[in-house]
Amino acid sequence: MLGGCGATPRIAPAAPFAGRRRLRELGIVIGELPTGRWNAITDVPGVRVGHVTRIEGAGPLVPGKGPIRTGVTAILPTEDVVREPVAAARFTLNGNGELTGLGVVDRSGTLEVPILLTDTSNVGRVMNGALSWLLETYPEIGDSVPVPTPVVGETWAAFLHDAEGRHLSDEHVMAALRGAASGPVPEGAVGGGTGMMAYGFKGGIGTASRRLSEEEGGYTIGVLVQANHGRRGQLRVQGVPVGQEIRDLPPHEGRKSKSILIVGATDAPMLPVQLGRLCKRMALGLGRTGAVSMHGSGDLLLFFSNGMKGRREAATSAVQVWNDEQFDRCIQASVEATEEAVLNALCMAETMTGVDGNTAHALPLERLPALFDAHGRALDATR
Template structure:
């Protein structure tokens, strides 16, 4: 059963009273706080399946503007990121970014390409570089069925909207696990001043990696907080998408993407051997208008990116609900009452 998934009723990090740090959160505390960036999900639940597609759609890509400055950071290359080499070589994206399940990534890329070629902007196109990332949802979903394709791609793109973003076990995060708990999709944003101008940076993540959850430096081991056994991810990966309205070029966005991967350590990632950890960063700013800013001005953007990504990673776990997969395999939600107790005891909230 495919659905557009509603927002989780669980807490986000801001709801727990954890401060945002040096930079304020955006209005929605989401990647959609970057004006012109929309997010949509298609979620498949039932009959042994928990999987889906998540679409990050920058409206700045249109018939007049065929690419946006972008770049890629590879924390560990154990993954299937379609479109990676051209993105890195040219420092640009030509399409929205889709996230999905490992063995469905190729079906999604083909369906996505078909969708794009049918649009008026690409009626005469003979080369195009769709960006499709993945993590492995095989712990909670029958991944070999490759149950995601054209229907889910169309739904995720059609449902993409501004404003609040559904998090947790939705879209591409429906079947993922992280840090011993149910993981999924998370998002956050920060507002900063860059070279004298207010800018926004937002992050969206798809979490499926191992380690010990930490929030504001407080350890929250699944082995201690769960009555049941911790969930062990298959594939052990994380996809991070960073968007900004800052006037930065593709080379500088490679540096931003590096900081996004660094942020995983703040939440307790162990960067295991088989973990495919990737960050794609793009800017909606048109450098024909102004920019790029000098490298000496970038430090606030780097810091705000790490803060936004770290919070997005935590939100992906806080928002996720207990999910049962094939053969009774279960990923438990992090117990929010125990999280609150530990954070209060540590003086964080």
């Protein structure tokens, strides 16, 4: 757990998950394409992820004090995104949510800042902390480089968290950015996903990746989600209606608990218009888990390519561009990785109790083999 605003934050460690396992460790394989080394967005070279998590207090809600179930997740698209903006595009599946700082993406098709994910009430705090990090890291900002607007996405966490408290500081945000790294990504109730729910179970952060063949360039497509969406009966795992079969473990079906943030990344050299097409395909991967993108949802998607970079001081850039005639594999990779990322969030999240004793139950992984068997599906025990 992290201390208060006056304490020195630390990155939440990737501790053992008390029986929680990722989807493939359960013998459930999504799609056909191979994963990257870590089956994570960090398989895309240059992409780094950092979390800061705050889990503090218990009992009745005391607005402004707790209990606290929040955090921030930072995604750095490349080693030097301010000086080398990357190609990017976004897609709004349903717009009852917020993903700030996308004016540059819409106007120029470029992303020039890290991406941060948190809960709704902390958006302003995280934007401020991100700007503090940017000004510290890039002294040319405000001189030779315009002051950027941080990209911050949110989903609602009030079932478990003191949302009015806004319990994140500049120090928490800067710690997530400074601690961002390649390698395996902690999932579930970590970072921005700490207080989130999905399909009436405990949700949060999930990630997955797909790798193209060497003949197709050997590029990687990775996805990271902050899952806080859907109703229990909608959940499907590899086509099995798991949400309809698990009728106990009472779900919270609150009006605001239906949003998801999806971030895609690739090192394949792609134009913004191509990345926009992949954004829409990520929505198909979400749909394969049962989501219908309800009226109250904030289902916001962003895709970037660090294989298409620019230099601020350069008048022109010589780049290769992906051939649209070879686009189908990229589409398939985006769909598969999104579906698996959402399910990984559910698999890795542990049961959590928050404000007023509200409890978000973890998806009971031990029941999946019997459910699959009942629907004529077998798990791959060799995985």
